[in-house]
Amino acid sequence: MEVLRLHNLQKSFGSVRALKSASFTLNEGEVVALLGDNGAGKSTLIKAISGVFPVDRGEIYVRGQKVSIRSTRDAMDLGIETIHQDTSLAPDLSIARNLFLGREPVNLKWLGVFAPLDLANLRDAASALLKRVGISKKLDADALVSTLSGGERQSIAISRAMQFAAKVIILDEPTNNLGVEETHGVLRFVKEVRDAGHSVLLITHNIHHVFQVADRIIVMRHGEIVAEQTVADTDLLTVESIITGADMSALLRETRAK
Amino acid sequence: MPVVRRRSSLIRSPQFSSLVILIVLLAVFAIADANFLSPLNISNMMAFLPELGIIALGMTLLLTAGEFDLSVGAVFGLAPVVVMLLVQNGGFDIGIALLAGLVLCIAIGAINGLIVTKIGISSFLVTLSMLLVVRGAALYITQGFPLKSWDQPGFFVTLLAGSFNIGTFRFYTSLWWFIGLSLLAIYVLRYAKLGNWISAIGSNRNAAVARGVPADAVKIWLFILTSMLAGLAGMISAFRISAASPVAGTGYELEVIAMVVVGGTALTGGRGTILGTIVGALMLRSIRNGIVLIGVPGLAYNIFVGVIILAMLILHALLQKNAARS
Numbered sequence: 001m002e003v004l005r006l007h008n009l010q011k012s013f014g015s016v017r018a019l020k021s022a023s024f025t026l027n028e029g030e031v032v033a034l035l036g037d038n039g040a041g042k043s044t045l046i047k048a049i050s051g052v053f054p055v056d057r058g059e060i061y062v063r064g065q066k067v068s069i070r071s072t073r074d075a076m077d078l079g080i081e082t083i084h085q086d087t088s089l090a091p092d093l094s095i096a097r098n099l100f101l102g103r104e105p106v107n108l109k110w111l112g113v114f115a116p117l118d119l120a121n122l123r124d125a126a127s128a129l130l131k132r133v134g135i136s137k138k139l140d141a142d143a144l145v146s147t148l149s150g151g152e153r154q155s156i157a158i159s160r161a162m163q164f165a166a167k168v169i170i171l172d173e174p175t176n177n178l179g180v181e182e183t184h185g186v187l188r189f190v191k192e193v194r195d196a197g198h199s200v201l202l203i204t205h206n207i208h209h210v211f212q213v214a215d216r217i218i219v220m221r222h223g224e225i226v227a228e229q230t231v232a233d234t235d236l237l238t239v240e241s242i243i244t245g246a247d248m249s250a251l252l253r254e255t256r257a258k
Numbered sequence: 259m260p261v262v263r264r265r266s267s268l269i270r271s272p273q274f275s276s277l278v279i280l281i282v283l284l285a286v287f288a289i290a291d292a293n294f295l296s297p298l299n300i301s302n303m304m305a306f307l308p309e310l311g312i313i314a315l316g317m318t319l320l321l322t323a324g325e326f327d328l329s330v331g332a333v334f335g336l337a338p339v340v341v342m343l344l345v346q347n348g349g350f351d352i353g354i355a356l357l358a359g360l361v362l363c364i365a366i367g368a369i370n371g372l373i374v375t376k377i378g379i380s381s382f383l384v385t386l387s388m389l390l391v392v393r394g395a396a397l398y399i400t401q402g403f404p405l406k407s408w409d410q411p412g413f414f415v416t417l418l419a420g421s422f423n424i425g426t427f428r429f430y431t432s433l434w435w436f437i438g439l440s441l442l443a444i445y446v447l448r449y450a451k452l453g454n455w456i457s458a459i460g461s462n463r464n465a466a467v468a469r470g471v472p473a474d475a476v477k478i479w480l481f482i483l484t485s486m487l488a489g490l491a492g493m494i495s496a497f498r499i500s501a502a503s504p505v506a507g508t509g510y511e512l513e514v515i516a517m518v519v520v521g522g523t524a525l526t527g528g529r530g531t532i533l534g535t536i537v538g539a540l541m542l543r544s545i546r547n548g549i550v551l552i553g554v555p556g557l558a559y560n561i562f563v564g565v566i567i568l569a570m571l572i573l574h575a576l577l578q579k580n581a582a583r584s
C-alpha cells in the first residue's frame with residue numbers, strides 16, 4: 001500500500017536547480033535506497049519532504065491525501081521522521097531531553113511553552129525506549145549526548161524516529177563516520193523498523209549496504225531521478241554505472257566482445 | 259553508582275566552582291577590611307546588584323540560545339531618558355510614559371531579533387550597531403544633558419525603587435525584582451519546555467528546528483525580553499538616584515556578559531545556568547566593591563576585574579576539559 005508519493009517536486013537555490021523534477025512512490029513496509037553522486041540532490045529532496053524548506057513546485061501525497069508540508073512540525077505530524085546528514089541531536093542536552101525534543105511530556109499543559117516538563121515521565125519513557133532498541137545497558141538517559149560516540153548518537157536519533165514515526169523514516173547517510181559494529185547496528189535497525197511496518201527512505205553512498213537492506217533503488221543525477229529498480233532485478237555493477245552516468249555494463253559487453 | 263556520578267558532576271559544574279571562588283573572595287575581602295561586611299556596605303552592594311543582575315538574567319537566556327546583545331547598556335540609558343522627557347516636556351502621566359518606554363524596549367529587542375534571525379546577520383554586529391543607534395538617540399534627544407528624574411514619591415517609584423529596612427540593613431525593592439525574576443528564569447531554563455528549547459537551539463539549531471522547535475521565534479522573544487529587562491533596570495536606577503542620564507549604563511553590556519560567562523554559561527550557546535549568573539553577578543559586584551575597600555587605586559580596578567574574569571574562564575575551561583576526558 002502506498003504511503004508517500006511525490007509528484008514533480010522542484011527546488012532551486014538561486015540559479016542552482018538542485019531538484020529539477022522528482023516523482024516516486026514509497027510503499028508500506030518497504031526500504032527504498034536513494035542513491036546518487038555528491039550534489040545529485042538527495043539531501044535537497046528529503047529536506048523538502050521533511051519540511052526544512054518549501055518546494056518551488058510539485059505535490060506530496062501521504063496515504064493518497066494531498067498534503068502541504070510547510071514546516072518540520074507539519075512533516076512530523078504527518079508521521080514523517082527524518083534523521084539528517086548533519087547530526088540531529090543537541091550535544092548539550094541529555095539523551096532523554098533529546099529523545100523528546102519538540103514533543104516534551106509536560107504537566108499543566110495550559111501553560112504552553114512555560115509548562116513544566118514531566119521529568120519523571122521523560123526519564124522513564126527514555127529508559128524504556130533505550131531498552132527497546134537494546135542500548136539501555138550502556139547508556140544512562142541522563143547522560144549528555146556530547147559524551148556519546150558517533151554510533152551511539154546515530155542509534156539515539158534512529159530510536160527517536162522509531163518512537164514517533166507512524167509511517168515514514170528518512171535516513172540521510174546514517175552510517176557516515178561509523179565503525180563496522182555501529183554500521184551493522186544501524187542496518188539492523190533499518191530492518192527492524194521495516195519489519196515493524198514502517199517505510200524507510202535510505203540515502204547512502206555505500207552500495208553494499210543497499211543490497212543488504214533495500215527492497216528498491218532510486219538513482220538521482222543532477223537533480224533528477226534517472227532510474228528506479230527493484231534490488232532483485234539488478235546488480236552492483238549496473239547500479240554503479242547508473243549513478244556515475246557511465247554505461248559500465250555496455251563497456252563490459254564491449255570488452256567481452258573483443 | 260549514578261548517585262556518586264551526579265554528585266561529582268555537581269562539584270565539577272561551573273556554577274559550583276564559581277560559588278567556591280565567590281566565597282573565597284568574600285572571605286578575603288572580609289578579612290582585609292572589616293567594613294566589607296558592615297550593614298552599610300552590604301546594603302550598598304545590594305542596591306547595585308539587581309540593576310546589572312536583572313539584565314544578566316535575560317542575557318543568560320539569550321547566550322544559552324546562542325546569541326548575545328551588546329545594546330543593553332544603551333537601552334538602560336535610553337529608556338529612562340525617554341520616559342522622563344515624556345513626563346517633563348510632553349506633560350504625560352508617569353504611567354503612560356513608562357508604558358511608552360516599555361513599548362520602545364520591546365521594539366528595540368524585536369528589531370534586533372528580526373534582523374538576526376530573518377536576515378541572518380550575527381548578533382554581535384546587529385546589536386553593536388544598535389548600541390550606537392540607541393546611545394546616539396539618548397544623547398541627541400537630551401542634547402547630552404542629564405535629566406532630573408521623577409523624585410515625587412508614588413506608586414511607580416515605590417514599585418521600582420522603594421526602600422525598606424531590615425534591622426540595620428537598608429534594602430531596595432529592586433532586590434525583590436531580582437529575586438523574583440531569578441526564580442522565574444531558573445524555572446524556565448531548567449524545568450519548562452521553553453528552557454529545553456532554548457538550550458537545544460543554542461546547542462544545535464538545525465537539530466532543534468528539525469524537531470519542530472520554532473527557533474527564530476524563541477530567539478526574537480529572548481531579544482525582546484533582554485531589552486525589556488535592560489529598560490526595567492534603567493528605570494530602577496534612574497528612580498533610585500532621581501536622575502536620568504543619557505550616558506547611564508555605558509559599558510554595562512560587557513560587565514553583564516562577564517557576569518554571565520563567569521557564572522559558567524557558555525558564550526557559544528547550549529549551556530546556561532541562572533544560578534551561575536547570580537553567583538557571577540554577586541562576584542563582580544563584590545570585587546568592584548571590595549577592591550575599593552582594600553585600597554586598590556581607583557585607576558587599577560579594571561586590571562583586577564579583568565584578571566579575575568580571565569582566571570574564572572580558565573578554570574571553567576580546564577574543568578570542562580577534565581569532564582570531557584573522564
Ligand SMILES: Nc1ncnc2c1ncn2[C@@H]1O[C@H](COP(=O)(O)OP(=O)(O)OP(=O)(O)O)[C@@H](O)[C@H]1O
Binds near residue numbers: 038041
Ligand atoms: N541551501 C542551499 N543553497 C544553495 N545551494 C544548495 C543548498 N543546498 C544544496 N544546494 C546545492 O544543491 C545541489 C544538491 O545538493 P544536495 O545537498 O541535495 O546533494 P546530495 O545529493 O545530498 O549530495 P551529498 O551526497 O554530497 O550529500 C548541490 O549543487 C548543492 O550545492
Ligand SMILES: [Mg+2]
Binds near residue numbers: 043044172
Ligand atoms: Mg546529502
